[in-house]
Amino acid sequence: MSITALSFDDAIGRYEPVIGLETHVELGTQTKMFCGCPTVFGADPNTQICPVCLGLPGSLPVANKAAIEATIRIGLALNCSIAQWCRFARKNYFYPDMPKNYQISQYDEPLCVDGYLDVTVNGEIVRVEIERVHLEEDTGKTLHVGGATGRIHGATESLVDYNRAGIPLVEIVTKPVVGTGRMAPEVAKAYVAELRDVIRTLGVSDVRMEQGSMRCDVNTSLNLPGEEWGTRTETKNVNSLRSVERAVRTEIVRQSNVLSGGGHITQETRHFHEDTGETTSGRSKETATDYRYFPEPDLVPLAPDAAWVQELKAALPELPRVHRARLQKDWGLSDLDMQSILNAGAVELIEQTIAAGTNAETARKWWLGELSRKANETGVDLAAVGATPKQVAELQSLVDSGKLTDKLARQVLEGVLNGEGDPAAIMAARGIEVVSDTGALTAAIDEAIAANPEVAEKIRGGNQAAAGVLIGAVMKTTKGQADAKTVRELVLQRLS
């Protein structure tokens, strides 16, 4: 290590990063990839296993048609070519997460190849090329026990739950992404976010990173300008969008410090630690030949014919990129406005608010204004801020019908965010309402006129701007629950 540590800016000033992403997505099929066991998340240990997924002698796998179709649809959505003929392969290794001592995967014959996904970063479109999309089975979950720390290191035994073993898992591998420079961490994040949106739109997985149904490995290397690519590391355990960005950033900084200190990068697996944002060294990368891949003899080849693929292609939904472009047009927004909605993660929220009866401009105002501010203050995603699109729409309809002023609506929104219930209920519970009772208002206005005779005289003389003083006084008397516009009209009417 060098004595003067390089910052991210230093690293980018000196080296060019090359990144690559391998993303695993657990498909949301009812059953596993090669057997009829259910795939419910969080079920009791070893309640969703059978002779096939346990690899018991005499059992034979049969591929799940829904999983094959889901993978082809992902491939099509990522602009890939679909293989006309391909095979599954056995990946042989000894680790108790697979009871068979091999994992059924695909090796040199993936189902989908050569696609791309366009992502937008800082208003710039970056094309991330896709190397392959293949199908495999997920592994079981191991729990390491016996050691003091509960980690692998020092553990004396492992407890294994095979419920997850055999769940269809799609692996999406990018080609190396070059030339993104200082944007590399954001490109990585934007790619994973876009991929997640695409897969969610296809409805083939719930793509929940925090539950592990979408998992990301990030490859990073650095090279001097004009020189060959450097040795890459593969960072595992990257399980949130924020972590994808941090992991790339951290590896760029770490590698630049190793290299500038005269050191060499070891090709290895590194583990990302969510709490510190650091990566630590794992095992050195086993070479591919160590897995002794060979064609899976228990499964016949897949040969999706053109008609089948065409049928799946014709049934693809509107993809997020196209969908967003359409929304932008419908909502009449500039690129910049749309980008700020995307950055805030507010597209779906605004869409749902509009669906619940609010116009685009007002829906946008709530989500990007008051609610974004609140989300930033409390450090949560906008979707988790505590108000639903339906509640926001209800709030706005109360404003539109004159039952709330903008100011009162913000008070009611506070209540919604505090978990006090829906807007109408909060109005009732807190006694918030616009004072529209003309009698009460007239009394308050008369009181204000009596207290400010000289102001009243000015207004009588035609100086309407002076009305502000009286309106302020009335608002004070009514504790802000009157509609200022109505008060103004009444004041002017009374003094005309």
Place this chain on the structure above:
Amino acid sequence: MATISREEVAHLARLARLAVTDAEIDLFAGQLDGILQAVARVGEVVADDIPPMSHSVPLVNVLREDVIKPSLTPAEALAGAPDAFENRFRVPQILAEEE
């Protein structure tokens, strides 16, 4: 002439988690060699018009519908396990090279 080296036998033994002695490596290298040469005779009849074959039946797209079938009970599933704990398979900690 040997087509499989002592190093390759040692590598395969390590991958298969088999402890082999030096003497056994020599023995197995010879035996594996015999097996490989026997299988290699198949290659003598290979012609350009015969593609490599991984499956003996000319079937493709044997698929099942995505329909749930009953699983085993944990007791059934664990019946053949050497050891278990709270319905989980219990195995020795085996991956010293993991960290």
